[in-house]
Amino acid sequence: MATVLRWGIISTGSIAGVFVKDLLVDPKTRDVHDVVHKVAAVASRSVEKAQEFINKNAGGDPAVKAYGTYEEVYADQDVDAIYIATPHTLHHDNALDAIRAKKHVLCEKPVTSNASELRALLAAAKENGVFFMEAMWTRFQPLPQAVMKLLEGGELGAPVVLHADLSGNFDIHNIPKTHRILDPVLGGGAILDLGPYPLVWAIMALYENPLNKFTPPSNISASILKTPLTGVDANTSFTLTFPKIAAQAILSCSINLAASSPGVTIRCEKGAIHVAAPIYRPTSFKVEYFGANSKVVREEEKSFEYVGHGMHFEADEVARCIRDGKSESASWGHNKSLLEMAVFDEVRKQGGYTLPAGVEKVVWPN
Numbered sequence: 545m546a547t548v549l550r551w552g553i554i555s556t557g558s559i560a561g562v563f564v565k566d567l568l569v570d571p572k573t574r575d576v577h578d579v580v581h582k583v584a585a586v587a588s589r590s591v592e593k594a595q596e597f598i599n600k601n602a603g604g605d606p607a608v609k610a611y612g613t614y615e616e617v618y619a620d621q622d623v624d625a626i627y628i629a630t631p632h633t634l635h636h637d638n639a640l641d642a643i644r645a646k647k648h649v650l651c652e653k654p655v656t657s658n659a660s661e662l663r664a665l666l667a668a669a670k671e672n673g674v675f676f677m678e679a680m681w682t683r684f685q686p687l688p689q690a691v692m693k694l695l696e697g698g699e700l701g702a703p704v705v706l707h708a709d710l711s712g713n714f715d716i717h718n719i720p721k722t723h724r725i726l727d728p729v730l731g732g733g734a735i736l737d738l739g740p741y742p743l744v745w746a747i748m749a750l751y752e753n754p755l756n757k758f759t760p761p762s763n764i765s766a767s768i769l770k771t772p773l774t775g776v777d778a779n780t781s782f783t784l785t786f787p788k789i790a791a792q793a794i795l796s797c798s799i800n801l802a803a804s805s806p807g808v809t810i811r812c813e814k815g816a817i818h819v820a821a822p823i824y825r826p827t828s829f830k831v832e833y834f835g836a837n838s839k840v841v842r843e844e845e846k847s848f849e850y851v852g853h854g855m856h857f858e859a860d861e862v863a864r865c866i867r868d869g870k871s872e873s874a875s876w877g878h879n880k881s882l883l884e885m886a887v888f889d890e891v892r893k894q895g896g897y898t899l900p901a902g903v904e905k906v907v908w909p910n
């Protein structure tokens with residue numbers, strides 16, 4: 545018998561719609577038979593919006609409850625886990641409310657505004673005995689897992705330099721300054737919104753490399769160009785050095801440029817892997833194998849297809865962890881989110897990007 549996980553959805557924004565549609569994809573289409581997902585309730589700041597969202601993304605299913613406050617979904621006894629998809633700077637408060645109501649939580653990336661907020665949430669999750677995970681969906685998709693397996697297999701030798709970029713052209717001169725990508729109150733800018741993706745590739749390929757033994761980067765160097773429109777970071781680059789495996793990650797993100805492809809290149813001693821954009825849900829990659837003098841002697845292309853957008857893989861992980869009584873995922877556990885937030889704190893510190901007073905609910909260092 546498959547385990548049924550009953551979800552409560554917080555917010556009716558664009559990614560919440562994609563997530564709900566993925567929850568409703570039949571798990572058998574991805575050869576999953578042990579867990580299934582049920583959308584039990586949707587909460588918005590307006591009950592009409594919640595109902596419209598259900599009509600649009602869940603076929604108007606009358607079994608899905610529409611709420612006009614987030615508190616109602618936290619209190620609903622028919623909800624097991626909450627998916628939080630509000631703007632970044634609201635994640636801490638929304639997740640804390642859910643945790644205090646003893647709900648398991650899957651919280652969109654970036655999990656919080658800073659590492660101190662995350663530490664506070666993890667303490668609350670422990671105290672309340674609930675599962676907590678950042679929605680780092682890329683980590684659970686088939687292609688990144690195949691790339692990790694290839695790197696671990698050793699045929700390409702050790703990874704030496706990883707390049708990863710995620711850019712998106714948000715048309716920043718023509719959108720309102722209150723748009724979440726531009727508004728510092730909502731944690732706007734490239735690093736918090738797009739930065740998680742180049743970073744997750746560095747974590748998967750370098751930090752999680754078995755020879756690295758989860759040794760954190762010894763050095764983080766960052767540079768930020770802010771937009772005069774609102775002062776959020778428009779173009780950010782950062783490098784991480786992993787001394788244990790003598791490897792470096794060169795990472796970048798921009799909100800005023802289209803994505804380039806390949807978005808990730810992993811250069812190893814005996815070959816290279818090129819991952820086609822978009823790096824948050826890639827569907828193809830190319831492997832080059834080097835011969836003498838590092839000349840490419842063989843190339844292979846791999847592609848991946850599945851029904852849905854790819855957010856259901858992380859949802860399956862949440863369902864299995866909760867079924868098994870776990871407090872965190874082994875694949876994207878608390879330490880990896882903590883590393884991510886520590887890197888972003890450092891990048892913002894070096895680049896001089898501070899959020900307005902009061903936006904961060906717990907302020908570093910704590």
Ligand SMILES: NC(=O)C1=CN([C@@H]2O[C@H](COP(=O)(O)OP(=O)(O)OC[C@H]3O[C@@H](n4cnc5c(N)ncnc54)[C@H](OP(=O)(O)O)[C@@H]3O)[C@@H](O)[C@H]2O)C=CC1
Nearest residue numbers: 555556557558559560588589629630631632652653654737
């Ligand atoms: N995993 C992924 O691929 C993606 C993840 N994300 C992440 O998801 C989060 C939401 O992004 P996205 O869906 O694009 O955002 P949207 O702006 O589309 O939606 C955010 C929703 O949050 C709710 N909300 C609550 N308070 C506020 C507020 N003060 N200002 C604005 N909205 C508010 C609103 O829903 P309501 O009115 O119903 O309460 C709103 O619709 C971000 O943290 C982002 O990083 C975003 C895109 C892709």
Ligand SMILES: O=C1OC[C@@H](O)[C@H](O)[C@H]1O
Nearest residue numbers: 559653712725737738824
């Ligand atoms: O998570 C995300 O992935 C895709 C981007 O376009 C989006 O802004 C971001 O939040």
